[in-house]
Amino acid sequence: MIEAIQESHYYNSLPFLLKGLRWTAFITFAGLFIGFILGAIFGLGRLSKSKIISTLSTVYVEVVRGTPMLAQILFIYAGLTKGIIGFNIDAVTASITAIAINAGAYIAEIVRGAVYSIEKGQHEAGRAMGLTQRQTMRYIIWPQAFKRMIPPLGNQFVISLKDTSLLSVIAIPEIVYQGKQYYNITYSPFQTLVMVCLLYLVITIPTSLYLRRLERKLDV
Amino acid sequence: MITVKDLHKYFGKNEVLKGINAHVNESEVVCVIGPSGSGKSTFLRCLNLLEEVTSGEIEIDGDVLTDPKVDINAVRSQVGMVFQHFNLFPHMSVLDNITLAPIKVKGLSKEEAEEAARPLLDKVGLSDKADAYPESLSGGQKQRVAIARSLAMDPKVMLFDEPTSALDPELVGDVLQVMKDLAKEGMTMVVVTHEMGFAKEVGDRVLFMDEGIIMEEGSPTQIFDMPQHERTQSFLSKIL
Numbered sequence: 488m489i490e491a492i493q494e495s496h497y498y499n500s501l502p503f504l505l506k507g508l509r510w511t512a513f514i515t516f517a518g519l520f521i522g523f524i525l526g527a528i529f530g531l532g533r534l535s536k537s538k539i540i541s542t543l544s545t546v547y548v549e550v551v552r553g554t555p556m557l558a559q560i561l562f563i564y565a566g567l568t569k570g571i572i573g574f575n576i577d578a579v580t581a582s583i584t585a586i587a588i589n590a591g592a593y594i595a596e597i598v599r600g601a602v603y604s605i606e607k608g609q610h611e612a613g614r615a616m617g618l619t620q621r622q623t624m625r626y627i628i629w630p631q632a633f634k635r636m637i638p639p640l641g642n643q644f645v646i647s648l649k650d651t652s653l654l655s656v657i658a659i660p661e662i663v664y665q666g667k668q669y670y671n672i673t674y675s676p677f678q679t680l681v682m683v684c685l686l687y688l689v690i691t692i693p694t695s696l697y698l699r700r701l702e703r704k705l706d707v
Numbered sequence: 708m709i710t711v712k713d714l715h716k717y718f719g720k721n722e723v724l725k726g727i728n729a730h731v732n733e734s735e736v737v738c739v740i741g742p743s744g745s746g747k748s749t750f751l752r753c754l755n756l757l758e759e760v761t762s763g764e765i766e767i768d769g770d771v772l773t774d775p776k777v778d779i780n781a782v783r784s785q786v787g788m789v790f791q792h793f794n795l796f797p798h799m800s801v802l803d804n805i806t807l808a809p810i811k812v813k814g815l816s817k818e819e820a821e822e823a824a825r826p827l828l829d830k831v832g833l834s835d836k837a838d839a840y841p842e843s844l845s846g847g848q849k850q851r852v853a854i855a856r857s858l859a860m861d862p863k864v865m866l867f868d869e870p871t872s873a874l875d876p877e878l879v880g881d882v883l884q885v886m887k888d889l890a891k892e893g894m895t896m897v898v899v900t901h902e903m904g905f906a907k908e909v910g911d912r913v914l915f916m917d918e919g920i921i922m923e924e925g926s927p928t929q930i931f932d933m934p935q936h937e938r939t940q941s942f943l944s945k946i947l
Contacts, residue, residue: 617781617812618812622811622812626811
């Protein structure tokens with residue numbers, strides 16, 4: 488029995504896939520880190536009183552949300568760099584950029600929604616005491632809004648994690664790419680892809696469960 | 708203390724304040740009454756520029772608020788405001804609610820601000836609630852914390868925007884008592900209220916607003932016992 492498992496493709500594909508998991512994790516975290524910064528900037532940008540800033544932010548969000556992620560990846564990797572700048576950026580940089588820009592747009596909506604959901608009276612109370620706009624944001628609005636952002640941000644983490652699988656088209660050796668390499672050599676697509684999916688589920692299901700608990704705890 | 712000259716305020720094309728002239732003396736308690744939609748809350752909110760003024764002039768203790776060069780944050784720090792819905796900061800303890808502005812605006816140290824906050828909590832009868840969070844307080848307690856929070860900035864004027872309208876009837880008394888104490892101490896107060904009893908007892912002067920203007924003003928006795936204007940009469944007959 489144990490021998491049978493050890494000789495199966497379920498077992499043998501795992502080291503390859505785990506190698507892919509490292510890339511998947513690295514690009515997800517790096518991309519989301521930058522994506523959060525972008526999201527905060529453009530999310531607040533959408534709420535800005537300045538027409539130029541809010542329009543720019545809206546254009547960014549709508550362009551990203553209205554185009555397929557795959558096209559965005561290819562655009563950043565091939566379209567922009569080879570086509571416009573004239574030199575190559577490596578696939579990893581392109582990948583992190585793509586995840587960051589894509590997640591940034593969705594996070595911008597999360598930030599905007601959370602800030603917008605804080606009662607207007609909170610802002611007024613701060614300003615009425617003599618706090619500046621910036622201080623009111625920093626000490627009153629942002630801490631409350633951030634709490635409301637946590638569940639949807641966790642959701643975005645799961646989405647971006649799965650989106651990294653698209654990076655296989657630019658030969659990032661993440662989980663799906665590794666799986667494909669493995670089954671092309673061993674002719675074991677079924678077993679390998681079962682393992683690929685399990686590997687994602689091992690991360691996504693606990694995350695979702697944890698988020699649901701957190702949501703109840705935060706009462707948002 | 709406060710002088711308002713020909714104040715106009717539009718929301719879009721809708722003119723909600725149609726030329727308000729008013730004066731509030733130091734240590735005076737002025738109550739603003741009137742039907743909903745009369746512009747009384749908007750008028751009050753103009754006094755610390757929570758509403759942008761369309762035209763006219765507002766002067767508080769020598770500062771012309773409507774002058775574009777005025778430092779609005781500095782003016783606001785001297786004008787306390789208490790809201791109908793309290794607007795306490797739910798993510799901060801009662802003490803932190805009170806000390807936030809003194810620390811960030813006045814530049815007090817945390818210790819100084821907390822030392823100054825304790826007597827204020829005493830004053831509103833909530834010294835045991837310093838470490839509580841707003842969600843654990845009753846409406847009346849929340850409003851008293853909100854009053855203490857405003858007082859922490861040592862304001863020259865206090866504005867009250869229907870401070871008891873969101874409270875259960877049995878909780879109104881405690882809040883009104885705190886306001887009466889304040890009035891006795893000589894605080895200059897402008898109070899938008901539906902509490903006619905309070906206006907009668909504590910108010911030095913009553914302004915009756917309707918349709919964006921001050922229809923009638925006078926001492927509480929004049930307004931409540933012998934209203935001159937027909938609108939005042941009909942408003943009072945409906946609520947008294």
